[in-house]
Amino acid sequence: xxxxxxxxxxxxxxxxxxxxxxxxxxxxxxxxxxxxxxxxxxxxxxxxxxxxxxxxxxxxxxxxxxxxxxxxxxxxxxxxxxxxxxxxxxxxxxxxxxxxxxxxxxxxxxxxxxxxxxxxxxxxxxxxxxxxxxxxxxxxxxxxxxxxxxxxxxxxxxxxxxxxxxxxxxxxxxxxxxxxxxxxxxxxxxxxxxxxxxxxxxxxxxxxxxxxxxxxxxxxxxxxxx
Amino acid sequence: xxxxxxxxxxxxxxxxxxxxxxxxxxxxxxxxxxxxxxxxxxxxxxxxxxxxxxxxxxxxxxxxxxxxxxxxxxxxxxxxxxxxxxxxxxxxxxxxxxxxxxxxxxxxxxxxxxxxxxxxxxxxxxxxxxxxxxxxxxxxxxxxxxxxxxxxxxxxxxxxxxxxxxxxxxxxxxxxxxxxxxxxxxxxxxxxxxxxxxxxxxxxxxxxxxxxxxxxxxxxxxxxxx
DNA sequence: TTCGCCCAGATTGTCGACAATCGGAGTGGG
DNA sequence: CCCACTCCGATTGTCGACAATCTGGGCGAA
Numbered sequence: 001x002x003x004x005x006x007x008x009x010x011x012x013x014x015x016x017x018x019x020x021x022x023x024x025x026x027x028x029x030x031x032x033x034x035x036x037x038x039x040x041x042x043x044x045x046x047x048x049x050x051x052x053x054x055x056x057x058x059x060x061x062x063x064x065x066x067x068x069x070x071x072x073x074x075x076x077x078x079x080x081x082x083x084x085x086x087x088x089x090x091x092x093x094x095x096x097x098x099x100x101x102x103x104x105x106x107x108x109x110x111x112x113x114x115x116x117x118x119x120x121x122x123x124x125x126x127x128x129x130x131x132x133x134x135x136x137x138x139x140x141x142x143x144x145x146x147x148x149x150x151x152x153x154x155x156x157x158x159x160x161x162x163x164x165x166x167x168x169x170x171x172x173x174x175x176x177x178x179x180x181x182x183x184x185x186x187x188x189x190x191x192x193x194x195x196x197x198x199x200x201x202x203x204x205x206x207x208x209x210x211x212x213x214x215x216x217x218x219x220x221x222x223x224x225x226x
Numbered sequence: 227x228x229x230x231x232x233x234x235x236x237x238x239x240x241x242x243x244x245x246x247x248x249x250x251x252x253x254x255x256x257x258x259x260x261x262x263x264x265x266x267x268x269x270x271x272x273x274x275x276x277x278x279x280x281x282x283x284x285x286x287x288x289x290x291x292x293x294x295x296x297x298x299x300x301x302x303x304x305x306x307x308x309x310x311x312x313x314x315x316x317x318x319x320x321x322x323x324x325x326x327x328x329x330x331x332x333x334x335x336x337x338x339x340x341x342x343x344x345x346x347x348x349x350x351x352x353x354x355x356x357x358x359x360x361x362x363x364x365x366x367x368x369x370x371x372x373x374x375x376x377x378x379x380x381x382x383x384x385x386x387x388x389x390x391x392x393x394x395x396x397x398x399x400x401x402x403x404x405x406x407x408x409x410x411x412x413x414x415x416x417x418x419x420x421x422x423x424x425x426x427x428x429x430x431x432x433x434x435x436x437x438x439x440x441x442x443x444x445x446x447x448x449x450x451x452x
Numbered sequence: 453t454t455c456g457c458c459c460a461g462a463t464t465g466t467c468g469a470c471a472a473t474c475g476g477a478g479t480g481g482g
Numbered sequence: 483c484c485c486a487c488t489c490c491g492a493t494t495g496t497c498g499a500c501a502a503t504c505t506g507g508g509c510g511a512a
Contacts, residue, residue: 009293010293012281013293051278052277052278052281053281055238055278055279055281055282055285056281056282058282058285059282059283059284059285059286060286061380067235067236067239068236079376080376080377083375083376083377086320086324086377086378087317087320087375087377087378087381090317090319090320091313091316093316094312094313094316098312149312149313150305150306151306151309151310151312151313152309152312152313
């Protein structure tokens, strides 16, 4: 659904997808250096296609490259994360406003159902926090789809601008705040059902702002500990 | 200023920059196929670096690639342009709101001065419509800088998401609407001087919305003629 | 001791050649 | 006359080797 099949196209494409996945899931640590020869062997291909994959990732800002000094996974410091959440607030708010007028009744019903599943999983306690996070991702992406704005969809959910997804994986597995989040999701769906775009936008912005505040505190604590 | 030096890094980097520039200025037509061997010879390099450059552009969505069938310049149809302007409205509005509280007095004064130059050039009649468009670009970018949000700056002005710039070059040279645009710019600067973020956002959104309406009509006319 | 130089080892950048695949012209049959 | 098949040229995908550059450690002189 969100994770697309490895795409049996060129080797460079599969490498780009695998690397992108490894990066957003945190399997590759931030700032980690990416050795071309090593990765090429791991993926069973030559260095040519692998370099192309790295250039692709560089284009979407998942990695940083310094000439003659290698490429590294991008580092999301506190300031960058703050910036990202600010942009997300604007974009997802916009998506909500549009979705309120553009989504079909069926889509909204499906969204509501998604939250039911979500609640179910939370009751069964936290073994599967990961899938919970994945579900949250799905919720936000479905709304982006509902906006009927292709660019918005790409920025928020698709392979493009994975940065937004990256911080989620990095933070949301800590799994605080799942219950208030669910509550807020319900409120948003209610606003969509009433076709109240302004309210939906307001609620979404508040939801994301709250998420950032929570994550921000968490970072402060981590840094205090370290 | 906005156009960065060709960057004497790797060959792939200079190719990426030259191609990106050719695309956003319209020197390379939309949908045009890009032949690897031909471009490589034109730039005086092998196909390796050139392919990397294409992969980079693919990452930033300036070109589309179909396996075993070559890469083409992205095509901005009417729907895509509409989507882009919608996103720009949200992002530049946000930039304005932030800039109202973040910009220094000096920066705002400089912005006002920029508009003076701008007005000067308009009075000298339109030989240099191109530079007028460049000036408009600068105005918007300076505000993005004023937001102090790095991600916003990259999305709106820097090399990333050149799509936004691309449609400008393609449309704004027609040079209608320069005077009302200048008027709106003045209003925005006035709002910034008063540190009224809400008003500044409103004005910017209206400004961009108006620009889209104007461009949309122009496209309709073109399609009607064709 | 400490600073600077120099030299390997490793890593990145570039090229040329070869294999795989696609599109289209030409041809033959219905 | 039209459709389908085949083959060929052109273009893309991939690999291996070589050149250029950086990094880190050892050595010698002040």
